[in-house]
Amino acid sequence: MKSEVLCPVCDSNQHKVKYEPWIDIQDPQKLYGAASGVPGTQRLVECENCGMIYETPRFPDEVILQGYLRSEESGHDSQYPMRVESFYRTLLSLGSRIPAKGATVLDIGTAGGAFLDAAQKFGYQAVGLEPSQFLVEQGRKRGLKIEQGTLDNHPFQSASFDLICLWDVIEHLTHPKAALEQIQxxxxxxxxxxxxxxxxGTWQAKLAGRRFWWIISVHLHHFTRQTxxxxxxxxxxxxxxxQPYWQTLQFGYLEDMAILYKIPLSRVLKQLTPRLIQQIPIPYYASQTTALARVKL
Structure with a gap:
């Protein structure tokens, strides 16, 4: 049973409805059992106090977490080499803003470990934390150090890391404010x-409206730079x-994602695309943004 939740940023209960759902799916495994999620299933509201956009009402925390624990992301993992290269290029682009080589790094929600691979290539000592047993096993097969669990259940000691990463994770967390406090x-x-x-808050999101491709069942919160x-x-x-996050993935995989998110004409385009073209790596920007923060003195 879904219940109302407060604004994840300011705890206000004052909001206005931004988008109503147009698809009725109540099976938590379908909603949360894959990182790709399902579009059109959420009632999104905008906080009248701070402007945060989030889902309410929603399923209980434990229901959402169970979906993640049972997740099998073979499709996501199929793009592993290109994800590694995208992460590595981003680390290079951040330059002196991030810790120097040799630093200790924790990647929370590491999936199959693509960022850990890139971080090691960069010169970091990296470890990951991931709730999905399937993805943990995929990463460990690659020789990566990954612990299964969440921020509420992990083996790490206080003040252990120079850099902690949330790559496409904060929007999934049921209580992002508490998570950031734990990370600190x-x-x-x-x-x-x-x-x-x-x-x-990007021009792409504003143009797409309720059809914005990142409005999917697994994304409980929708941030702008301000929020x-x-x-x-x-x-x-x-x-x-x-800074904007540019990623490179195969054209065919991007077509599959467009079909999943019901982007107009995507299915027709997929049918017309030769297999050779589908395998071409394509750099793209789709409103993902990378932010760096440090503890306030």
């Missing part, structure tokens, strides 16, 4: 928090850098 305890003094998120800065401020962080 795991960072060393002077450590950096990296948050990559789908930005609902992300606000939730960081409220949890003791200060955002000091934003």
């Amino acid at each position: 305890t795991l960072l060393k003094p002077g450590g950096i928090l990296l948050i990559n998120y789908p930005d609902i 992300l800065s606000t939730i960081c401020q409220r949890t003791g962080f200060q955002v000091f850098h934003f």
Whole structure:
């Protein structure tokens, strides 16, 4: 049974409806059992106090978590080499804003470990945390260090990491403010928090409206640069850098995602695309944004 929740940023219960659902799916496994999620199933509201956009009412925390625990993401994992390269290029682009080589890094929600692979290539000592047993096993087969669990159940000591990353994770968390407070305890003094998120404040999102491709069942919260800065401020962080996140994936995989998210003409385009073209790596920007923050002094 779904229930009302407060604004995840400011705890207000005052909001206005932004988008109503147009698809009725009540099976939690269908809603949360895959990172791709299902579009059109949520009632999204906008907080009248801080402007945060989020889902309410929604299923209980434990129902959502069980969906993630049973997730099998073979499709997501099929793009592993290109995800590694995309992460590596981003680390290079961040330059002196992030810790130097040799730093200790925690990647929360690491999936099959693509970022860990890139981080090791960059020169970091990296470990991941992931709730899905399937994805943990995929990463461990690659020789990566991944612990199964969540921020509420992990083996890490306080002040252990120079850099902690949330790559496309904060929008999935049932209580993002509490998660950021926990992350702060795991960072060393002077450590950096990296948050990559789908930005609902971009021109692409505004143009797409309720059909914005990142409005899917697994995304409980929808941040803009302003609301992300606000939730960081409220949890003791200060955002000091934003940049667009460019990723490279195969054209055919992007077509499959477009079909899943019901983007107009995507199915026709897929049918007309030769297999050779489908295998071509395509760099793209789809409103994902990378933010860096540090603990406020």
